[in-house]
Amino acid sequence: MIAPAHSSDPSSSGSGEEQRAIRVRILRQDAPGQESYWERHVVPYEPNMNVISVLQRIAAGARAADGRPVAPVAWDCNCLEEVCGSCTMLINGATRMACSALVDRLLEDGEEIELRPMSKFPVVRDLVVDRRRLFRGLEKVKAWVPVDDSYDHGAGPRISPEEQEDAYPLSTCMSCGCCLEACPQYVKIEPVRRDGEAPEAFAERRQGAFDRGFVGAHAISQAMLFNSHPTGKMIADERLETLTAPGGIQMCGNAQNCVAVCPKGIPLTRSIARAGRSATLWAIKRLFDR
Amino acid sequence: MAQPRVLVVGGGLAGLSATMRLAELGVAVDLISLVPVKRSHSVCAQGGINSVNALTRQQGDSEWKHFDDTVYGGDFLQHQPPVKEMADWGPRIIDLMDRLGVPFNRTPEGFRDQRRFGGTLYKRTAFAGATTGQQLLYALDEQVRRHEVAGRVKKWExxxxxxPVLDGHGRCRGAICQDLVSMQFRSFAADAVILASGGCGLVFGRSTMSMACTGSAISRAYQHGAAYGNGEFIQVHPTAIPGADKLRLMSESARGEGGRVWVPRTPQDPRDPTTIPESERFYFLEDRYPKYKNLVPRDIATREIFDICVNEGLSVERDRPCVYLDLTHIPRQELDRKLHGILEIYEKFQGVDPRSVPMKIFPAVHYSMGGLWVDYQRSAGGGMEEGSPRNHQTTIPGLYAIGECDYQYHGANRLGANSLLSCIFSGLFCASGVIAGGEGASRTAAEEPARLFDSALRREQDRHEALLGRRGGGDNPYAIHQDLGALMTRVATVVRRNDQLAAAYDEVCTLEERWTRSAVSDTGNWTNQNVTFTKSLGDMFPLAKIILKGALLRDECRGAHFKPAFSVPGLSATDPVDRRREAEAWCDRFAANTERWLKSTVARPGADGHPQITYEDIDTSLIPPRPRLYGLVGADLIEEVWRERQASVAEGASRATVAAAAT
Incomplete structure (x- = not known):
């Protein structure tokens, strides 16, 4: 993302004290389809840094650790307060948000910080990945309340505090993709446009490939969120149909990695269990309705 | 005629609500955004959204009072009809968002719960935990996704x-945009373009705003001739967590739920704050504002916190200004239920649990009340006429602005929890007028000659190539941005002085000059964030100049704009007669200042690169301006004198009417 760099105290770099440095190792890739390569960077230490501020210094300096001028490292970010879901990457091997990854804590793990792009999505450049499959998952499960229109029809349905407290955590899912990165069943799908293939034809083929792949914990959880909403549940069957189709809930291997890595602590495995029960009931009901 | 097409720029609350309404009305929408729309800055809004509601209504509240609080809090610097319309729409908007599935907090009986926010005495604010903005945005994102699947909307993330692309008559017929992945350019023919691009916090370097809030879109519209209103009015939020990369917001809801602001009476008291006894704490907001206490309007809270640290030397820390924001007296369970989201942010980024240790906070740039100048049509009832093409139109016909990037609703200071309302309201409300505006045209934008778009596209391509082709060894754009941010934060935030503003204006010109010599370190044409940033930095200078020049010329104090040289103190006399005389003089001065300065600043781009400033009268026909007296010494007496004067003016007017009728 657009990345301003701000040193909290620019004058401090000239002080006589031995300057502490942070060493960073970044897995870079110039464009899709190209080889990835490691590059080392060194950034002066400042108190209270996070990985974003480290990347900001790297972008501003645009030099590798050996002093060689390099193109600035590309990465995604926006809010910097762990609520927009942009800055997911692999930090010291763990999938997490770069903004809330504090350097002091990371340095407890070792002397060098390692940054890699997410491995389950196609790399666009360096740490930027293409997560459109994730958003496609939300379309598939119809993650919305099917209202008639946006005109005034009075208040929404009455909802008990218990129901609200149940729904709210699911609704804080920021589509960061950590749960997908950690999931053994969610494998990378990276179709490449063929020579002479029209953009629309490619988009359609890519969507088909996405749709055959596992939809993932985030989308299952959203399906359960809307299936529990008094109006949202009016199309509950359509969501269950998706969840029982190829790419649906049957692909979950119950590794439970998703819930362990979710930065928002969303009870994803509870949603998956609920989805499993609902899907079974729905399948039985459909059998008898025939 | 072909189907009308509208281009919406920005996918926050305003852009998404406009898109949703337009799609519903059968218009094809192209929605472009710097980031996937679900990641827009609206997610950062925490506290809630204001509207009169069933509960407050029975306590004497009304749409009119919400309207009144908004204009009083904004120091009367906004045209009143649009604000009235917004307050009137409030209840309907909350109901709509409720229907869309926003998980608003609930009362035991299942109704929406409300909390109190600054600048009002009513519990008018509906909320979803402490991530209300995120929840509202998601609900709209979901609806727009639904329209997208149905083929009515195309997103360009x-x-x-x-x-903007302007035809020979100066009418906007589309826009030139760039794909930030492939760096390819594309022209969009559009019968209307709606800018919903949010604030411009990055002009100040670090702020509470997201990295996409560069202000580049509105700056580009301005550079193509769109006027800019009230640029100098920048809200500095009283409570943020200082950080190296960003100043993270600590929501006003922390105070709305009972949070107390204090400093130790002993400067830099080294003790653990929880062990400092009550008698040795200075709750300066409660002390100085017994009516609103910790919930005074933001500009006042900000100045008090700034003052207590900078001028009174009572900062909690010696080398870094900050005060305590204390929640530790509230049960943990209640905090988790109502404020979990924001407490988690503090805990994650500071490594300290705010449920057991008071937070350390300081003001930060937060919101731009100013923005693109937009028009409106007054309705017979004193509100805004729905369906008028003038609503939210900039000075460029066919180019509209909504949300934070317009100047319409918040005057000199925005009340907490009013921004989410103004964003959703302006998005929903503008749609019918935007469509009506396109209906008069003899041909659709798609039928315009291709050369109109081709030449505009080539201009942007050439600018881009020129930027990439700058010789190496030039200034580093990130360093220039850092200097710009530090300068703007120093001179154009909480306290403003004319000598500093004038000098800063020259410095900005120098920085702009440095920018023209800066060089990008990445000259490639694939996901080149370096050149995109450098381009947006170039567009920050016109905004910085608008802000500085507007602030320099405005010799008064109003809302967020505070110039100590022009502040009017409260009453000091103790003798009742003298005090009365002082109050009369105070009101004389207030009347004279209103006459001189109750005007919007309107900036237009001058040929010499400097903004040309003019002033626009304000429609204050619904609520006559009155002194904004929060916490001022002698406020009661000043108010009394002012009321008497207003009454005699009204009496004089009615006598004149009777006399006129008699003749």
């Missing part, structure tokens, strides 16, 4: 708005 990771795209940058570069310029």
């Amino acid at each position: 990771f795209w940058d708005f570069l310029a």
